[in-house]
Amino acid sequence: MSDKSHDPNQMTGAAMIVRALIDHGVTDIFGYPGGAVLPIYDEIFQQSEVQHILVRHEQGAGHAAEGYARSTGKPGVALVTSGPGATNMVTPLTDALMDSIPLVCISGQVPTHLIGNDAFQECDTVGITRPCTKHNWLVRDVNDLAKVLHEAFYVATTGRPGPVLVDVPKDVQFATGTYHPPRKSDVHRSYAPRVKGDATQIRKAVSLLANAKRPVIYSGGGVINSGPEATKLLRELVEVTGFPITSTLMGLGAYPASGKSWLGMLGMHGTYEANMTMHDCDVMLCVGARFDDRITGRVDAFSPNSKKIHIDIDPSSINKNIRVDVPIIGDCGNILGDILQVFKAEAKKPDIKAWWQQIAQWRARNSLYYKKSNDIILPQHAIQSLFEATRGRDTYITTEVGQHQMWAAQFFGFEEPHRWMTSGGLGTMGYGLPAAVGVQVAHPDSLVIDIAGDASVQMTMQEMSTAVQYELPIKIFILNNQYMGMVRQWQQLLHGNRLSHSYSEALPDFVKLAEAYGGVGIQVHKPGDLDGAIQEMISVKRPVLFDCRVAALENCFPMIPSGKAHNEMLLPEQANDEATAKAFAGGKALV
C-alpha cells in the first residue's frame, strides 16, 4: 500500500480527465466552468498541454467543438458543468448525432450521494442526453473513469462517428484512483463496427456499374468522415468510370466543384441537372449518404427506374427510407478501394455519351440563374463575390441555417473536404459563428468565414466575445435581408403570404455591435462597393461582422416543392412568373 503514493498512475478523477485528454492527442477543448467541474478546471489551470477556450454559452462550446472536429477529422471536446451546463449542450449533441460528428463532452455532476435529491444544478444528464448521443456514461467510481474516458473516445471516432458524453460527479473528480493508458479491453465487446465490405456484394455492385447506361454517383458526408483516402478513391472512381457525380449538403468538397463530372448539389435546393440525373438514372451508387427526406423529395417517386447500390457503415441506414438493391455495409473508403480494384480488373469504362448529352441539356436550363442588379446586392451575387475573392486562399466556410446556407452550398465551390462546416441534419440556427471559432482555433492562420443570416447569427452572437478574447480573426459574413428568409419563403409559397413573425423588426446595428465586442464592423449596401469591402474584410486580422445588405425578398431556387418528385422542380424563371410573384403580392413593403 505504501508504494501507491509514488505510483504515477494514482491520481484524482479530475487529473485523470486531463491526462486522458492528453493521451488521446487533444490539444484544445471548449468549455465553461461551474460548481460541478471546478476540480477539473483546477487541473487545467496547472498544466499547459491542453488549451482551454472559454466560450460564452455552453451551446457555443458544443458547436465550436463540432467545427473543430469537422475541419480536422479529429474529435472535438467540450467541458461543461452540471444542470444548465449540460442542458445547454443538448442542441450541439443532437446536431453532432445527426451529422455524424465525433464529439466528446465531459459534464460535471452533483456528488454521487446527492444524485436524485434535486440538488442545486442537478439534472438527469445521462437521461436527457441518452437519445442525443451515440452513447453516454455516468461514472460512479473513480476506478472506472480511465476505462470510460478511453471508451468514449473510441466510440466517438470509430464506426459511424458521433457525440458521446461522460458525466462525472464532483466526488469522483476529487477521489483518488488508478489511471491506465488507453487499451483495447476498455471497449464493450458488443461494439465492433464493420469496416470491410462483403465481397459478393461488391462484385454485384461492380457488375451493375459496368453495365450502366445512365449511372450516377451520389455521395455524402460519410466519405468525408471516412478520411482523405476515401476522398481520393471517390475521385479516382469518378475518373475511372466517367460517371456523373452529385453530393448531399454534408458531402460537398469530397469531389471538387471544378471537376468535369460534377453536377452540383442535389435535393430540395439542388441543381436541376443533379435532381433530373437522380430521377432518370438506371444505376445509382450512394456512398456514405442516407436518403434523407430533403434529398429524396417524394419517396414513392424517387428515382423510380434505377438499381440502387448503398454503401454505409451504419446498417440502420440501409432500407430506412428507400429500398436498395445492393447494400454494402462497411467503411466507404475501404469499400471504394475494393470496388475500384474489381472494376479495373474486370470491367471497361461504359459508353455513356448519350447520357452525358442528356445531362448537358438539363444543365443548359441554368437552374441557378438569378438576375443581377446594379442597385441592390443579390445574395447569390454576394456569395459568388466572396467565392471569387477567396479563390486560391486557405479558406474554411461555416454557415448558419436558412436561405444563406443554401445559397452558400449552391454558389461557393468547394475543392477539398473538411472545408465546409454546416448544420445539415438538425438545421441548427446559430451553429455557424461558434463553429467558426472552433475552426479558427484548429487553423489559426487560415481564413475562416461564417456565411450567416441576420436572424441565425443573433442566436449565438455572444461568441464574438470569445473570438475577440482569443484573437481569432473569424469573418461573419451576414446576408442581411431583415427576414428569417427561409421561413418567409415557406410562408409565401405555402401559407398564403401571411408573414407570421418572420420579419426582424429590431435588428441591431451590426457595425456598432462588432465594435462593442472589440471587433470590426463593415457595412455594404451597393453592388459596386461589395468587392472592395470583401477585400477589406479579408485583410483585417481581427474578428469582423460584415453586414451585407441584400435584396430583402429574394428567394432560394431551384426548389423541389413539398410532396413533389425530383423531376417536378420549380426553376427560378417559373418561380418568378407565377408562384413567387403571386406570393409577393400584398406582402410587406420593401425594406
Place this chain on the structure above:
Amino acid sequence: MNQPASAYFIEERHDPNETHTLSVLVQNEPGVLARVIGLFSGRGYNIESLTVSETESQKHLSRITIVTTGTPMVIEQIKHQLDRMIPVYRVVDMTQTKRSIERELAMVKVRGQGEHRVEALRLADAFRARVIDATTESFVFEITGNTDKINQFIDLMRPLGLVEVSRTGVAAIGRGPEGM
C-alpha cells in the same frame, strides 16, 4: 390525397403490419433498459410485450424479449437500430427463424361460489393451470403457455368471476442444440 402545406411530404403507408418476437442480448449495466425502451418510444415503434432479466450473472448479460408490430421495413429498422446500440451483443428475430418457442406465465385471480367455482376448476384442469392460492371464495391460477392460450383462458374466466391478471410477458428461445 391532399398535400397539406408542409415542408415535409406527408405520406400514408398501407403496408400490412407483422408481429415479430425479438431476442436481444445486452450487457447488464445501468440504463441499458432505458436505452432500449427509449429507442422504441423515440422512433415511434410499438412494444406489445417486454420481458427482461439477467440470464448470465457472471458475464453480466441480460436477455430482453420484445414483441413488436410494424411493416417489414420497420421491423428491419428496429433490428438494426437495436443492434447498433453499444451494449447490445446480438439481436435475433425469433419469428423469422421459425424455430422458436414462446411462453408466457400468468397468474389469474377468480372469485365466485357454487357452480362457477367448480367450472373454473374444471377449465383450469383442462388448460393445465395450477391452483397456487385458494380461499373459500377465490382461486389464483398459475398458467403457462403461448400468448393465445393465456388469452383464451382469461376470456373463459371472465364470466366465472375474473378479478385480475398478472402476466410476465413473452420469453422466447430457439429450438435445437444451438444457443443464440
